[in-house]
Amino acid sequence: MDATAIDWTPGARAVLAAASELFYAHGLHAVGVEAVAERAGVTKKTLYDRFGSKERLVTEYLAARDRRWRHLVAERLDAAGPSAAEQLDALFTAAREWARAEGFNGCAMLNAHAELGAGEHPAREVVAGQKRWTLELFRGIAERSGAPRPEQLARALLLLHEGAVVSHGVGVVDDAFEAARLAALALLPGTP
Numbered sequence: 001m002d003a004t005a006i007d008w009t010p011g012a013r014a015v016l017a018a019a020s021e022l023f024y025a026h027g028l029h030a031v032g033v034e035a036v037a038e039r040a041g042v043t044k045k046t047l048y049d050r051f052g053s054k055e056r057l058v059t060e061y062l063a064a065r066d067r068r069w070r071h072l073v074a075e076r077l078d079a080a081g082p083s084a085a086e087q088l089d090a091l092f093t094a095a096r097e098w099a100r101a102e103g104f105n106g107c108a109m110l111n112a113h114a115e116l117g118a119g120e121h122p123a124r125e126v127v128a129g130q131k132r133w134t135l136e137l138f139r140g141i142a143e144r145s146g147a148p149r150p151e152q153l154a155r156a157l158l159l160l161h162e163g164a165v166v167s168h169g170v171g172v173v174d175d176a177f178e179a180a181r182l183a184a185l186a187l188l189p190g191t192p
Helices: 010-026 033-040 042-049 054-079 085-101 108-116 123-145 150-170 176-187
Strands: none
Touching: 010 033, 010 042, 010 085, 010 108, 010 123, 033 042, 033 054, 033 176, 042 054, 054 085, 054 108, 085 123, 085 150, 085 176, 108 123, 108 150, 123 150
16 A cells, blocks of 8 residues: 555545445446545545545545444454354354445455456455454454364354355345354354
8 A cells, every 4th residue: 555644634534435435336447536526525636636546545445444344343342252152243243233234235345356356456455454354353263262273263254254245245145144153153162
């Protein structure tokens, strides 16, 4: 990501809010900077003065969404009990809550990954970073559970989570997060 700090003026915040709404609803490629500037009530010059490029704006959009997701998860994990089952339950419950409030078009990270393709783009690291962070959460839960192969369990939990994210976005499984939560809890040692 560009190391240049963004001057978070009201115009910059309006641009990010507009970009977040439009990119998530319509996709990264379908939304031009003109539409973002118009929605934000600023000029294209203001957009470019603050973000430098659409590439940087896309990266900031995903980074802001990631920060909100991590904050929600941290709150739910802090409020949950310390056991692996309680932590796992809290994580899947947070994902369900997020998806219902924020996820009408599926996972913004996965959507962006599909649109960005295999090329170089700084937003790819934001996407991968979020998924690595989520795997680390599951790794901690797996280790806390006393599972004989915590790495294998962590990967299985991540796959259940990501499957629920995709299934929710596509609408294939009714209450995909609840189904994934129950399946994940069943993988923990000592749970029926």
